[in-house]
């Protein structure tokens with residue numbers, strides 16, 4: 001529900017519609033590619049107020065609110081920010097989002113709230129994403145953040161996976177007074193927001209501060225615990241737990257299924273990003289060393305993960321970093337903002353190019369990638385034109401290192417080890433989109449393990465919706 005009915009505010013909408021954005025400021029390229037620190041220069045209070053004052057307060061339903069998967073009350077937040085009422089604005093975001101300091105940084109705003117801003121018709125959209133991050137950072141620095149804990153219900157919920165879906169579910173459940181234990185396979189929390197998204201887009205301390213809020217509220221996280229083979233969901237339900245939420249993501253890198261994929265020097269995106277971006281103590285022992293990038297790196301894929309790999313390779317000292325993509329730039333699924341930053345930092349793009357073989361040099365390591373030219377054919381089911389190989393167009397690209405960032409699959413383990421939990425042929429869990437209810441009573445699921453690879457915000461919303469349904473379920477089994 002919108003808090004401040006914008007249509008009644010006495011503002012000069014025409015002047016606001018003509019106003020120019022302060023735009024996101026980034027550190028100079030030469031400086032930022034030498035480290036893994038955040039590339040964005042944060043807004044000052046003055047700039048934040050100036051930018052928020054560009055909002056024309058569209059009448060309900062405001063397009064930005066509709067476009068936000070969490071339905072954040074962005075117009076009300078903008079109204080409060082322009083008056084310098086930052087803490088009240090932060091409280092608005094926290095009503096509908098469990099991770100606003102993270103979504104404010106990593107949401108593809110140009111496809112969501114900013115993409116729907118009515119300013120797009122005439123000038124640049126209001127920078128709603130950076131403003132969300134600004135006010136929630138401001139709140140944290142000034143007051144700290146605490147999650148209000150409900151009266152103890154005597155009920156205990158197990159959450160599998162400490163990614164955005166699991167964390168959001170936990171944040172909502174403790175507010176209802178339920179005891180929450182998260183079982184996490186990795187040595188650290190956050191899922192892909194820690195182990196996938198690089199530090200230069202999302203500093204790890206932002207994630208860890210939010211984890212600390214949850215721990216202060218009583219959420220227990222048990223690390224290095226892979227639920228499935230040894231401890232099953234049935235074991236949890238037969239033991240201390242009254243309900244289970246499954247938020248295990250879709251974390252398995254899809255193979256390219258081309259010869260030479262297992263050569264030294266060919267990496268899967270997640271391994272490459274983890275070894276390049278994550279502190280050693282948060283990594284499984286076998287991954288505690290930097291990938292060897294050499295002089296030239298090729299990254300295969302067209303999504304955000306490919307942009308992250310390109311930018312990570314540049315920061316690791318590669319001199320030449322090239323993205324190989326089988327369609328054209330127009331069909332690339334990744335966000336334009338990240339791609340623009342990658343280009344600015346020196347990444348090159350070779351379109352209509354499909355690798356078909358990785359070739360070893362005399363030392364047994366990757367030396368070349370055999371590729372084939374593509375042309376665009378008829379549209380596929382999603383309307384994207386299909387890439388079609390051009391006969392006899394094979395050519396060689398020299399490379400010391402290749403990173404495959406083609407797609408992610410779910411891990412089928414939970415489905416295989418949980419009787420009567422319905423999954424599809426890929427291992428995605430069937431769950432109700434509004435409640436997260438699965439085919440097993442008392443077992444709920446949400447996030448990438450239900451939708452396939454998606455976004456932080458959609459996983460977070462799924463975790464919150466499931467928490468509401470779990471709360472009702474727990475009341476029903478009293």
Ligand SMILES: Cc1cc2nc3c(=O)[nH]c(=O)nc-3n(C[C@H](O)[C@H](O)[C@H](O)COP(=O)(O)OP(=O)(O)OC[C@H]3O[C@@H](n4cnc5c(N)ncnc54)[C@H](O)[C@@H]3O)c2cc1C
Pocket residue numbers: 106107108160161162163164165166183184185186189190191192193196197198201225226227228247248249250251273304305308411413414446447448449453454455456457459
């Ligand atoms: C490189 C990369 C960059 C991305 N960039 C962006 C971006 O800029 N913006 C954006 O919105 N989204 C981005 N995403 C997508 C986003 O990170 C995911 O959609 C989101 O993290 C999904 O949340 P989740 O909780 O469903 O799963 P995950 O984040 O995948 O978390 C699942 C957790 O479950 C754990 N787990 C798995 N199996 C088990 C098990 N059996 N037992 C116990 N624990 C288990 C995993 O270790 C993990 O911690 C990116 C993804 C990647 C890979």
